Amino acid sequence: MLVRASPSALKEGRWYEYLIRFALGGAATVFAGWIATRFGPVVGGLFLAMPVIFCASATLIETHEVRRKREAGQRGERRGRQAAALDAAGAALGGVGLVFFAIVFAAAVERSPAAAFVYASAAWLFVSVAAWGLRHRLPSARHLVAKGRTVG
Amino acid sequence: MEYVARFLIGGFVVSAFALLGDLLRPKSFAGLFGAAPSVALATLGITVITHGALYAAQESRAMVFGAIALTAYSIVVCQLLMRVGICALKAAAFSFVVWLLVAFGLEVLAGAV
Numbered sequence: 001m002l003v004r005a006s007p008s009a010l011k012e013g014r015w016y017e018y019l020i021r022f023a024l025g026g027a028a029t030v031f032a033g034w035i036a037t038r039f040g041p042v043v044g045g046l047f048l049a050m051p052v053i054f055c056a057s058a059t060l061i062e063t064h065e066v067r068r069k070r071e072a073g074q075r076g077e078r079r080g081r082q083a084a085a086l087d088a089a090g091a092a093l094g095g096v097g098l099v100f101f102a103i104v105f106a107a108a109v110e111r112s113p114a115a116a117f118v119y120a121s122a123a124w125l126f127v128s129v130a131a132w133g134l135r136h137r138l139p140s141a142r143h144l145v146a147k148g149r150t151v152g
Numbered sequence: 153m154e155y156v157a158r159f160l161i162g163g164f165v166v167s168a169f170a171l172l173g174d175l176l177r178p179k180s181f182a183g184l185f186g187a188a189p190s191v192a193l194a195t196l197g198i199t200v201i202t203h204g205a206l207y208a209a210q211e212s213r214a215m216v217f218g219a220i221a222l223t224a225y226s227i228v229v230c231q232l233l234m235r236v237g238i239c240a241l242k243a244a245a246f247s248f249v250v251w252l253l254v255a256f257g258l259e260v261l262a263g264a265v
Contacts, residue, residue, distance in 0.1 A: 029162020045214025090183015
């Protein structure tokens with residue numbers, strides 16, 4: 001399956017949705033910092049991978065899909081759920097990449113913090129994309145993708 | 153002042169990854185960006201400056217458990233949406249309990265807390 005950019009998708013978003021994401025991202029970062037200050041790095045570290053952003057994204061994807069179907073005179077609830085489920089399936093694979101991000105960062109940060117960010121980000125990207133590529137070769141994944149092909 | 157910087161940097165990094173997710177197709181690929189290290193990049197950057205590399209390393213070691221929990225969370229959300237048929241907000245909110253249980257459960261099992 002070919003990965004492509006779809007600039008027209010950005011037109012579906014409303015200005016306040018981008019504002020909500022910005023505020024949510026800022027709040028999540030403040031919250032993660034506060035947890036680490038209050039309970040220490042061992043608890044605070046967990047919240048670096050909390051699913052707040054995913055929650056907002058999945059909800060927006062469902063809303064956009066339902067809106068698009070309603071504009072076409074159809075009920076879009078089921079299609080909206082399928083679109084959000086596809087997003088969740090992708091996030092699960094991104095989560096695997098995030099595990100490697102954390103491992104690589106922990107191993108490299110004491111030697112060179114700047115290099116740690118580069119290596120860890122590269123590890124996230126590589127593992128996530130590789131996991132996505134592998135997943136799409138599995139029959140069960142093809143079933144899910146076939147269900148959501150018209151929404152993706 | 154530190155919290156204002158955290159808010160602005162976090163908001164910017166999260167928005168940048170979210171925009172990438174909006175832009176890319178298919179949706180399952182775009183979903184990868186729902187688990188991008190956006191909060192981690194913003195937080196660890198500030199942590200390295202304010203608390204040093206050792207503290208950041210401790211945080212990122214704990215983050216491994218959070219990331220495993222995020223994977224479990226995403227799988228549960230996907231299953232709830234496809235099999236139970238509840239809306240995305242309810243599925244995401246309900247599954248947050250799974251994230252908390254897996255993340256703290258792994259920390260307890262590892263003897264980290």
